[in-house]
Amino acid sequence: MTFARHALAAAVLASAVLPAFSQAPPSTPLKAEVIHWWTSGGESAAVKTLAEAYKAQGGLWVDTAVALGEQARSVAINRIAGGNPPTAAQFNTTQQFRDIVDQGYLNNVDAVAQRDGWDKFLPQLVLDVIRVNGHYYAAPVNIHNMSWFWFSKAAFKKAGIADEPKTFDELFAALDKLKAAGIVPLAHGGQPWQDGIVFTATLAHYGGRDLYLKVFRDRDPKAIMGEDFKKVLLAYKRLQGYVDKGSPGRNWNDATAMLINGRGGVQIMGDWVKGEFAQAKQEHGRDYGCAPGFGPKAPYIIQGDVMVFPKTNKPDQIKAQQLLASVITQPATQVAFSIKKGSIPIRTDVDASKMDACAQMGLAAMKDKSRHLGNGEIYLTPDQNGALQDVITAFWNRNVPVEKTQKDIVSALRN
Amino acid sequence: MKRRSLAAWGALLPLAVIVGVGYIGTVLWTLRTSMSSSRTFPRDDFVGLQQFERLLESDRWMLAIQNVAIYGVLYITAAMVIGFLLAVFIDQKVRGEGVLRTAFLYPYAMSFVATGLVWQWVLNPDSGLQHAVQQLGWSSFQFDWIVDQDMVIYTVVIAGTWQGAGLVMALMLAGLRGIDEEIWKAARLDGIPAWRVYLSIVLPMMAPTLATVFTLLAVGVVKVYDTVVAMTQGGPGIASDVPAKFIMDHLFSRANLGLASAGAVMLLVTVLALVAPLFYVRSRQKAQGGH
Numbered sequence: 001m002t003f004a005r006h007a008l009a010a011a012v013l014a015s016a017v018l019p020a021f022s023q024a025p026p027s028t029p030l031k032a033e034v035i036h037w038w039t040s041g042g043e044s045a046a047v048k049t050l051a052e053a054y055k056a057q058g059g060l061w062v063d064t065a066v067a068l069g070e071q072a073r074s075v076a077i078n079r080i081a082g083g084n085p086p087t088a089a090q091f092n093t094t095q096q097f098r099d100i101v102d103q104g105y106l107n108n109v110d111a112v113a114q115r116d117g118w119d120k121f122l123p124q125l126v127l128d129v130i131r132v133n134g135h136y137y138a139a140p141v142n143i144h145n146m147s148w149f150w151f152s153k154a155a156f157k158k159a160g161i162a163d164e165p166k167t168f169d170e171l172f173a174a175l176d177k178l179k180a181a182g183i184v185p186l187a188h189g190g191q192p193w194q195d196g197i198v199f200t201a202t203l204a205h206y207g208g209r210d211l212y213l214k215v216f217r218d219r220d221p222k223a224i225m226g227e228d229f230k231k232v233l234l235a236y237k238r239l240q241g242y243v244d245k246g247s248p249g250r251n252w253n254d255a256t257a258m259l260i261n262g263r264g265g266v267q268i269m270g271d272w273v274k275g276e277f278a279q280a281k282q283e284h285g286r287d288y289g290c291a292p293g294f295g296p297k298a299p300y301i302i303q304g305d306v307m308v309f310p311k312t313n314k315p316d317q318i319k320a321q322q323l324l325a326s327v328i329t330q331p332a333t334q335v336a337f338s339i340k341k342g343s344i345p346i347r348t349d350v351d352a353s354k355m356d357a358c359a360q361m362g363l364a365a366m367k368d369k370s371r372h373l374g375n376g377e378i379y380l381t382p383d384q385n386g387a388l389q390d391v392i393t394a395f396w397n398r399n400v401p402v403e404k405t406q407k408d409i410v411s412a413l414r415n
Numbered sequence: 416m417k418r419r420s421l422a423a424w425g426a427l428l429p430l431a432v433i434v435g436v437g438y439i440g441t442v443l444w445t446l447r448t449s450m451s452s453s454r455t456f457p458r459d460d461f462v463g464l465q466q467f468e469r470l471l472e473s474d475r476w477m478l479a480i481q482n483v484a485i486y487g488v489l490y491i492t493a494a495m496v497i498g499f500l501l502a503v504f505i506d507q508k509v510r511g512e513g514v515l516r517t518a519f520l521y522p523y524a525m526s527f528v529a530t531g532l533v534w535q536w537v538l539n540p541d542s543g544l545q546h547a548v549q550q551l552g553w554s555s556f557q558f559d560w561i562v563d564q565d566m567v568i569y570t571v572v573i574a575g576t577w578q579g580a581g582l583v584m585a586l587m588l589a590g591l592r593g594i595d596e597e598i599w600k601a602a603r604l605d606g607i608p609a610w611r612v613y614l615s616i617v618l619p620m621m622a623p624t625l626a627t628v629f630t631l632l633a634v635g636v637v638k639v640y641d642t643v644v645a646m647t648q649g650g651p652g653i654a655s656d657v658p659a660k661f662i663m664d665h666l667f668s669r670a671n672l673g674l675a676s677a678g679a680v681m682l683l684v685t686v687l688a689l690v691a692p693l694f695y696v697r698s699r700q701k702a703q704g705g706h
Binding site: 081192381 | 455475541649650651652653674
């Protein structure tokens with residue numbers, strides 16, 4: 001009964017969503033075990049769209065969800081090293097899986113990448129991460145921007161701010177007004193990774209694109225010790241003056257709740273925040289505003305999720321991996337997934353009409369290549385990134401002289 | 416006789432194998448890894464003491480060590496003093512002893528994570544104790560240690576003590592009950608005040624119990640991790656970081672097996688340095704025919 005229903009659903013999906021896919025589904029479905037950490041409400045709804053799309057094209061999705069990214073990745077790595085790898089495993093679009101590539105633990109999906117022309121539609125930054133020595137080692141699932149600015153309309157109204165800030169200076173002005181109105185200007189969760197997000201946003205939007213690349217990509221000691229970067233650090237520290245006393249240790253969704261009930265004015269956080277607004281039945285434009293940066297040329301900071309495919313010699317597993325890589329990157333799958341997840345698709349040649357206003361802003365930004373910037377982890381190893389985070393969070397929380405922080409960042413990025 | 420010892424050895428063998436492979440083997444492996452440049456996966460190269468140098472240069476590691484030292488001294492002292500006083504209190508043949516004993520021991524039945532979360536809520540300045548007291552009218556009341564860089568480690572001590580004192584009480588109470596009634600009677604005849612009896616007679620007689628309690632608490636100090644993660648996540652910033660958290664962070668999210676192993680080795684060496692004199696004294700006592 002259920003089988004028949006599933007088969008029917010699969011057939012309907014296959015014919016409705018993918019009319020171009022002419023290949024008939026094989027008689028025995030290609031089994032693919034996928035390790036991922038999409039466990040929250042919206043996330044598991046999103047992963048379900050992947051599973052269904054995969055099933056519709058002749059696969060069988062075996063779900064191994066492990067809560068927390070760190071945990072899921074270490075499960076994947078342990079199983080890869082232990083010789084019992086899953087068919088696919090989720091990683092972030094970062095250097096996280098570089099070691100596994102270098103150790104030769106991954107299958108490449110060159111065949112799919114060449115057939116589907118990944119080079120033509122993937123952003124260069126994503127390509128740089130998944131392509132190692134000319135081979136494609138991961139299938140990108142989505143793009144997240146971790147550093148959006150979110151504004152509470154209720155708080156802005158109370159503070160008498162008519163327009164959302166258009167420059168970083170206007171942001172400071174707005175924060176001052178919010179403070180004067182007795183509202184927590186910057187709703188911030190004081191956890192190291194969130195401190196890092198604010199830093200990334202400050203460096204990109206206050207320091208600018210060139211400085212950003214010099215610090216994160218080139219790890220240039222001269223730039224880090226320079227006057228411009230010092231100004232960025234001081235602006236970052238200035239932002240810290242706008243948080244409330246209860247900030248340390250707060251979760252990001254609790255900070256978003258402050259925006260929702262008008263107790264907080266601005267939050268700097270990733271696009272997953274939309275899920276919280278949606279749950280509180282708040283709408284963009286009416287209750288909250290969003291901006292990926294300031295101005296039409298503002299940098300758009302890219303990160304996201306990928307699937308990697310651990311090494312195996314079993315022919316049907318390799319087939320499953322290739323089918324997965326192809327299904328994941330198809331436009332229809334991309335849109336369906338991102339609508340639920342709150343992210344944006346990895347390609348811009350999609351029908352964005354069903355996506356929300358913020359996501360459409362993001363897609364518009366993605367169309368302009370000169371706006372692309374990678375998140376820190378796209379350029380840095382997990383170790384460098386972690387060492388940097390320690391310095392940044394210490395600077396945010398403590399009274400560390402800015403010159404010492406500059407020196408500490410140089411040495412954090414040296415290793 | 417010989418066959419019996421053979422059987423005993425046979426029974427012990429599985430344990431010996433587990434200890435040999437599971438504990439000593441992994442310790443050796445960690446030692447080896449700490450001298451390699453391992454990242455996500457173990458590597459076979461040899462880089463000498465490079466990882467240890469980096470460790471000692473790391474502000475975060477030094478802070479973690481400092482924190483665990485503060486935590487260790489205060490937590491062990493506080494848990495032992497409070498635990499002992501509770502035990503003495505219960506030992507006064509109070510009514511409802513069973514209820515009190517259970518109440519005091521209850522926190523120990525809670526996991527570290529639950530303990531950490533509870534205290535996080537209690538100490539949160541916006542919604543916890545501070546807020547409640549201010550609502551009651553004492554508006555200048557301030558207790559925001561958990562968000563204070565310099566005080567946060569003491570909040571971990573509070574939570575740890577709250578959780579651990581009950582167990583200390585139970586063990587101490589057992590120790591107190593083991594003291595012969597005759598001693599009390601003799602002391603009473605001599606007119607010695609009760610506090611003096613506790614301090615000068617009972618406590619020295621309870622030395623083995625004290626040693627057990629100390630060891631249990633000390634082990635808890637070295638592995639303190641869950642409470643910190645649940646309560647402060649090592650924050651604000653890295654202010655309440657502890658070595659175990661440093662090691663776990665580098666082991667998993669930072670994919671730096673080498674540095675994490677170096678941290679683990681440092682921790683082991685520290686523990687050995689603390690425990691070795693204790694064992695030495697004990698073995699000397701045994702050799703001299705004491706017990």
